[in-house]
Amino acid sequence: MNASTRSIRSLTAGVLVFLLALGSAAAHHSTAMFDMTHTVKLTGTVTQFDWTNPHTFIWMEVLDPAKGTTESYSIEGMSPNYLSRNGWTRHTLKPGDKIGMEIHPLKDGRKGGFCATVTLPDGKTLRNLPGRSNPEAPAAPAKNY
Amino acid sequence: MRSCIVVALLGALATTVAAADGTKATQATKGDLPGTTWRSIAQLPDWSGVWELDWQRTGLAAARGGMPKLTPEYAARFQKYQEEQKTGKHLQTNTANCEPPGMPQIMTQPYPVEFLFTPGKVTVAIEAYSQMRRIYVDGRKHAEDPDPTYQGDSIGHWEGDTLVVDTVGLIPTSLIAPGIGHSDQMRIEERIRRLAPDTMEIRTTIIDPQALAEPWTATRVYKRHTDWDLKEYICAQNNRDSADPEGRADMNLKR
Numbered sequence: 589m590n591a592s593t594r595s596i597r598s599l600t601a602g603v604l605v606f607l608l609a610l611g612s613a614a615a616h617h618s619t620a621m622f623d624m625t626h627t628v629k630l631t632g633t634v635t636q637f638d639w640t641n642p643h644t645f646i647w648m649e650v651l652d653p654a655k656g657t658t659e660s661y662s663i664e665g666m667s668p669n670y671l672s673r674n675g676w677t678r679h680t681l682k683p684g685d686k687i688g689m690e691i692h693p694l695k696d697g698r699k700g701g702f703c704a705t706v707t708l709p710d711g712k713t714l715r716n717l718p719g720r721s722n723p724e725a726p727a728a729p730a731k732n733y
Numbered sequence: 734m735r736s737c738i739v740v741a742l743l744g745a746l747a748t749t750v751a752a753a754d755g756t757k758a759t760q761a762t763k764g765d766l767p768g769t770t771w772r773s774i775a776q777l778p779d780w781s782g783v784w785e786l787d788w789q790r791t792g793l794a795a796a797r798g799g800m801p802k803l804t805p806e807y808a809a810r811f812q813k814y815q816e817e818q819k820t821g822k823h824l825q826t827n828t829a830n831c832e833p834p835g836m837p838q839i840m841t842q843p844y845p846v847e848f849l850f851t852p853g854k855v856t857v858a859i860e861a862y863s864q865m866r867r868i869y870v871d872g873r874k875h876a877e878d879p880d881p882t883y884q885g886d887s888i889g890h891w892e893g894d895t896l897v898v899d900t901v902g903l904i905p906t907s908l909i910a911p912g913i914g915h916s917d918q919m920r921i922e923e924r925i926r927r928l929a930p931d932t933m934e935i936r937t938t939i940i941d942p943q944a945l946a947e948p949w950t951a952t953r954v955y956k957r958h959t960d961w962d963l964k965e966y967i968c969a970q971n972n973r974d975s976a977d978p979e980g981r982a983d984m985n986l987k988r
Contacts, residue, residue, distance in 0.1 A: 616828045616829060616831070616861075616862075616968060616972075616974070617825050617828065617829040617974040617976070617982070618824055618825055618826075618829075618911075618982065620824035620825065620982040621824075621974075621982040621983065621984050636988070638971055640970045640971035641965075641966050641967055641968060641970045641971065642831070642966070642968045642970070642971070642972055642974075643971065643972075643973065643974070645971070645973065647988065662984075662986040662988075664973070664974075664984065667966070668964075669844060669860060669964045669966055670843070670844075672964070673958075673961065694984060698984075698986060699986075700984060700986050718789055
């Protein structure tokens with residue numbers, strides 16, 4: 589994780605179906621402000637981790653290798669209630685940690701998004717956005733339901 | 734007639750399931766409604782622990798179980814709502830501003846609930862938005878003219894191992910689903926029973942002749958998590974997703 593990288597790739601149709609089925613991923617709001625059809629990979633250094641309801645927030649400095657400058661990103665995550673039942677604690681991230689992250693970026697172009705996965709300094713990857721264990725289950729039509 | 738037979742068969746099935754499950758049938762003392770004394774509570778099925786809508790396998794929308802059939806008036810309203818969503822309005826509901834959803838949607842959040850039995854009352858403690866429902870099982874009728882509230886006026890009674898709950902008196906903002914409101918005639922019936930030690934079924938029927946073309950029943954499954962406790966959920970703690978009055982989505986990135 590010496591150089592920060594940034595790349596965009598499309599998700600497979602199956603994952604997209606899941607995201608649509610997930611709808612209001614975070615219970616209290618829809619995912620309308622995020623581009624859930626794309627994933628951006630970031631690597632950078634954590635500056636702050638808010639272990640708060642209704643959402644966790646990860647603040648990180650990301651180096652843009654092309655420009656040689658760092659940019660501040662604000663990344664929303666699932667609630668501590670959800671995450672603490674799925675392998676996270678309030679100590680999972682701390683300022684100074686060098687981490688990798690997959691996010692669904694904000695549509696308006698600002699430096700932020702919704703966290704899908706985090707790769708910790710020890711190389712372990714934790715999912716943030718819920719995974720779907722049954723890909724055969726039918727997706728519901730309403731996105732904002 | 735046919736529906737009577739179906740009901741009878743379902744009742745027999747429920748009894749069989751309960752017996753196979755090892756739960757005790759409710760036998761209240763004479764003149765004593767089930768759940769109104771500590772003694773009769775001891776004979777009720779064991780619903781201890783916390784129960785989560787079974788949404789993580791299928792996604793939240795699928796677990797919530799589809800959409801009701803609307804009357805022409807409410808269908809037209811919903812169509813307008815969906816068209817306005819294309820312009821950026823209504824992408825969020827009031828919950829983005831931390832207003833609790835109220836009934837019925839408070840029962841289908843991706844967070845667990847807990848059932849507490851005390852004499853004459855079943856209290857549902859709900860993790861999402863730190864909410865609470867009070868279901869009176871002491872034989873009272875609905876309040877004559879209840880003040881509209883988020884959780885409504887709920888009365889219930891036990892039919893064997895099934896808790897039957899009737900709820901009226903809901904505020905207009907307690908939507909059936911985003912974009913689908915209700916009239917002051919809305920009534921919600923819930924039939925809650927355990928199917929297996931760690932599996933609960935809640936069959937929810939919404940009746941509203943002004944909003945719904947026909948009663949809408951959704952059957953949802955909840956899973957017991959023996960190693961979970963309810964946690965605090967204070968939405969105002971760090972809400973960065975507030976929506977404007979027209980429901981436009983935003984995210985506050987200021988530290």
